[in-house]
């Protein structure tokens with residue numbers, strides 16, 4: 043089942059539990075606006091037009107589908123002078139609770155269905171976290187590693203030129219995602235500001251020097267740690283004294299590992315694309331960070347032994363943290379999972395079949411729409427700081443993040459109790475109910 047089907051299925055189950063009427067259910071599922079790619083052929087007449095302007099080194103086409111812009115193609119000159127075309131998407135799912143919010147990813151396999159699912163997930167996630175946003179997601183189909191810095195800058199600026207009137211501080215606020223980073227956000231901010239004046243709050247995840255928030259880099263991993271702490275406490279356990287297995291050692295995984303280590307948790311196995319390692323006595327995470335920051339690969343780390351990557355997710359442990367890809371827990375490996383708790387730090391790591399198997403086995407799964415919400419919560423803090431023209435200290439950012447994560451967990455628990463459901467449905471019903479209420483209050487349900 044793909045991400046869109048799985049997300050829509052969870053939404054429908056939540057809508058049924060909440061007793062939403064079918065008209066409202068349908069209207070909550072349909073994206074507000076989708077911006078997709080135009081076929082390359084549509085660009086040809088433009089490219090050969092005698093009226094072509096000199097700045098045709100950056101051509102984009104926006105085509106309209108129905109009343110909404112539907113397709114964007116970005117063509118840029120590469121450093122060698124040849125033209126290259128890339129396709130871009132932005133799905134704006136819902137804005138009943140506030141401006142839409144979601145990442146922009148640069149990846150060769152960016153696909154409209156997945157972007158749609160992730161936009162929808164953002165709507166429920168921002169509602170679960172109680173930040174005043176809706177959901178969106180976007181991306182450009184490209185391999186960022188194959189593009190030079192100046193090509194990436196041109197591509198980002200062209201994409202921004204084409205969507206600048208569809209995003210905005212109070213409309214839709216992009217953030218970094220796979221293949222994009224704070225520099226990408228700096229380019230979007232700069233390009234957008236050429237049209238609309240100085241607008242730092244149009245994107246989050248910016249460099250600190252341009253209005254980024256202290257604590258944003260660690261926020262998702264820190265939120266994962268707070269979520270883990272809250273869940274374990276429910277079962278009379280704590281991070282200290284528990285064992286952890288972590289898949290992914292990028293932004294989320296490495297911060298989660300460091301913070302769990304600091305809290306006395308024992309990270310006994312860990313893997314990324316460069317290798318998978320284990321140490322029964324606990325991996326020295328700060329030493330591993332140093333090794334990685336010096337360019338070392340996981341498999342060459344001296345403080346652990348190399349293991350087979352396929353054994354990582356089914357390794358004995360108390361808590362499993364998938365912090366890499368979607369769909370990694372499936373019907374093939376779910377029966378062999380030995381963890382008692384799974385914290386979904388990655389987006390959509392558990393497919394619905396695995397979810398059922400894990401539930402039957404009694405494994406407690408903390409869902410992604412809550413577990414990895416720390417990033418969007420601190421993005422919200424960044425936006426607030428930009429609008430206020432004021433910078434918070436990191437301590438305040440972390441303290442507020444803790445409050446938001448704890449409060450969301452208590453609200454999910456209350457929903458689990460009132461709806462007699464598991465944590466995933468508790469989170470979905472919490473998010474969907476908040477969006478449904480806002481939709482009805484605004485008179486949009488018809």
Ligand SMILES: NC(=O)c1ccc[n+]([C@@H]2O[C@H](COP(=O)([O-])OP(=O)(O)OC[C@H]3O[C@@H](n4cnc5c(N)ncnc54)[C@H](O)[C@@H]3O)[C@@H](O)[C@H]2O)c1
Pocket residue numbers: 220262289290291292293294295313314315316365366367368387388389414415417418
């Ligand atoms: N960064 C955020 O703020 C944020 C917020 C919410 C959700 N997420 C989600 O968390 C996940 C990780 O995001 P990130 O920002 O840490 O990405 P990242 O690119 O920084 O790190 C990804 C990590 O996954 C590893 N990886 C990739 N393929 C793998 C494989 N087959 N086996 C093992 N490891 C593999 C990579 O080596 C890397 O260590 C994604 O699903 C992302 O959508 C991230």
